[in-house]
Amino acid sequence: MVVNMKDTAMMKEAESPLRQAMNVAASTDDYDPLTGIMLMPQSSGPQNDTSCPGAYSHTPGMQVQRATTPSRSSFLGPIDHHHEDNDDADEEVGVPSPRVLSSSTHNDGPADAQPRAVNERSSDPEDESQDESPRVGEENGLAVAQLVDEISPHKLPRAQTFDGERAAAKRRDQKTRQIRTIFLLGMIILVVIVIILLAILIPRTGPTKTATIIVPPPAPITAAPTSAQGFLLSLLDKGTLRAMEDTNSPQFKAHEWLLEDSDQLPFCSKERLIQKFALATLYFATNGDHWEENTHWLNHSIHECEWFQKPNFAVKDIVAQFVLGYLDGFLEPPPSTPCDNNGLFQHLWLDVNTLVGSLPTEVYMLTSLKTLSLDRNQLEGTISSHIGRMTNLQGLSLSGMLQTGTIPTEIGLLTNLNILFLDTNQLNGQVPTELWKLTNLVDLALSANYDLEGTLPSEISAISKLRWFLSEQSEFTGTIPSELGNLPLLEVLVLAESRHTGVIPSELGKLTALSVLTFQDNSLEGSLPTELGLLTALTVLRGNNNMLSGPLCSELGLLKDLEQSLSFHFNMLSGQIPTELGLFQRLPELVLHNNQFSGQIPSEFGELVSLQLLSLANNSLSGLVPEEFAYLQPHAHTIRLDGNPLLSGHLPADLCALNGTCSSDAWNPCIPPFGFVFDCTEKLCGCGCICEDLFNGP
Structure with a gap:
């Protein structure tokens, strides 16, 4: 078989740089000659990244699907019956070697469609019967190899050059590099601006501020680690730092004491x-x-x-x-x-x-x-x-x-x-x-x-x-x-x-939980509201030294838990003293002096077995002093009836024995006079008072 030299040259011309690159890449399964994309192995899930142990690289929706890539032989056709040692013989015969006639390139045809070589003959009878049928690739618009003897050489389509596309690609690369350069410069300028703004806006803190404040003494501060000292100072506010300017201040002494243990400071939390x-x-x-x-x-x-x-x-x-x-x-x-x-x-x-x-x-x-x-x-x-x-x-x-x-x-x-x-x-x-x-x-x-x-x-x-x-x-x-x-x-x-x-x-x-009420x-x-009688949990009730008027309401007798004091002295209360006050079995102090009470002293007061102080002085009480007062003698240290000129009768002899010994406490301070105190009048006698008109008749 003789190969025509002119046809050989034309075939080499058709082997342009782009075609050569495609042919070389066609032998590699990981390269798509139609798109120029290196194909990654297709994966159905995350894959381990051996360069970052434990890390995974997986971007959903961004997998590149592997395409079936034609081999180099699928572009050039199968070459059989030709060997390197027959090249010279082929030239002498003058038979043109097969070549691919290049036309417009498409990537939508079947991946396994291969053009048949010009000089290849099928041994299959069916192939001979289909010579007149459209050649493979025609329906996809692809150029089809033809026998040289069927077409004149001057009518063969020439391989097109790709110089224009190469220039356009070069221009695109240059533009891309320019854009990347401009973007990189912009980012550098932006970072510089941010650093400058941070340096201006953020105030300086830390040891620099206090360097002029602390006057180091000869010992322990100068020996302390600068880092420990600086960290400690950074925790203190301005007022403390100002105080530390005085080396005699408690703040400075505390700072000095801490630095004595400077080796342990780094191990202490803030x-x-x-x-x-x-x-x-x-x-x-x-x-x-x-x-x-x-x-x-x-x-x-x-x-x-x-x-x-x-x-x-x-x-x-x-x-x-x-x-x-x-x-x-x-x-x-x-x-x-x-x-x-x-x-x-x-x-x-x-x-x-x-x-x-x-x-x-x-x-x-x-x-x-x-x-x-x-x-x-x-x-x-x-x-x-x-x-x-x-x-x-x-x-x-x-x-x-x-x-x-x-x-x-x-x-x-x-x-x-x-x-x-x-x-x-x-x-x-x-x-x-x-x-x-x-x-x-x-x-x-x-x-x-x-x-x-x-x-x-x-x-x-x-x-x-x-x-x-x-x-x-x-x-x-x-x-x-x-x-x-x-x-x-x-x-x-x-x-x-x-x-x-x-x-x-x-x-x-309404304060039913109230145990102490004082408004003296x-x-x-x-007047006193009768609702005070609802405060049954009261132990102390004091309202003395006001300008209260009206009666002392009998509802107060409901306060049976009074165990400290009931005092309303130095007011303008009037009327009779309620007999219900004799129900306070635990009351140690009943003080009603300096009011305007009238009438008789309730005999029920003799039931106040815990009473230590009873003061009814300076009122307008009248009548006899109850004999039941004798029952108060064992506990009472003071009974005052002075300032009631209308009282009459003979005083119980047991009251004369009150020794006036007062044991003061927080609630019941001892305020003299002590003992049994009364006014000796013509109508009131006993305990040293002689009432001749009443007891020594003719």
Whole structure:
């Protein structure tokens, strides 16, 4: 077979670079010659990425389906009966070699359709009978190889060049590179701008700020690690840092003490560092070396949760002396440990421990505290607004100290407070309205702040859990709000020694849980509401030193549980003394002097077997002194009948034996005169008084 040289050249020309690339790639199953896409193995699920153990690469909807790719031979046709050693012979014969005539290329035909070679003859008779049928590929518009002898060489379609497409592709690549370059430059510029803005807007914090504040002493700070010192300083606020400029300040001393244990600082949490610093500041600010008890305090080898604390939340006997016994049943035993499982303080009690000085604001850095009690210490200063930080507080007792100034409005932030004791201080000014919004309060004591001003608002009824309310010895003015009757849990209501005016609201009769009711030493007027007789749980009822008028209602005889005091002296009460008062079997004190009572003394008073003090002086009582008074002698230390000139008769001899020995307590202070006190008149005799006109007749 002779191959025509011209045809060979034309075939090489048809083997253009694009065709050559396609032919080479056709031998690779992972390359699609029609799309130019390298095909990934088809997967039905996530596949392990061996370059990132445990990671999976799976993008739903983005799988590339593998296509059936024609091999190189499917493009060129099968070549049989030709070998390299026959090439020269073929040239001499002059038979043109087979070649593919290129036309427009399509990729929608069957993948297994292959054009038949020109010189190939089928041995199948069916193939010979189908010579006139359309050749394979014609229906798809593909060029079909034909025999040379059937068509003139000059009519053969020439292979088209792809120079234009190559140039267009090159231009597209250049444009893509330009776009990528511009995008990269834009991102770099954007990052630079963001960094500059952050550097300008974010304020600088940390050790740099405090470098000019701390004046290092010769020893321990200079020896401390800079990182530990810097971290500690970064936890402190500006006020503390300013205070540390003074090397004699408690704050500076606390900082110095902490750095003595600098090797352990990196192992402390931020909360523990703040806690240790706050406790050390409290110690140095309140003369800790001279506390009544300071065992283990500032000992680096002992956890601060094991430093000494008072065993009580507040000392009951001391409270009884200052708050007149109202709180004898108050304050349950404290938890067994002051700290939680993380070593953070929840309870701090240092009552009656001779703390002297000013209460440092750093105490309010102990934000994990649930209770804080520093009662009956000589701590001066004001209650800082920083108290608003202690939002976990449930109990705060700062009674019996020397706190001055106003109650900060930030007290309203302590919404978890159950107990708030600020009594027996020197607080002044208006009570902030925020205080009345602490709806979780159970016990509130503001007593013995003589310059504390304000009125009791109707909003107090919103504190529906309120059990004890003490506001005596203050400058509270205005009427007693009737809304107090809407506090069903109220047990102690102390409104004494203030400047309340108006009448006693009858709504108080709804407080059936009330055990203590005192409103003495005010400017209340009007009559006693009979609804007071509904308060059958009362143990104390005091309304003396007012301007009350009218009768002493007999309904008071229903208060059979009175066991402390019933006193209405120094009023303008009138009428007869109700005989029902003789039912108080446990009453130790009945005080009705300096009123306008008239009539006879009820003989039922002889049934008051627990009575220690009976004062009916300075009234308009008349008639005989009941003989039953003799039954009072075993327990009574004082009976006063003086100031009643209309009394008559002979005094029971047993009363003359009263020795006047008074045992004072919180409820019943001993106020002289003691013993049996009466006016010796012509009509009243005995116990040394001689009434000759009555007993020594002619």
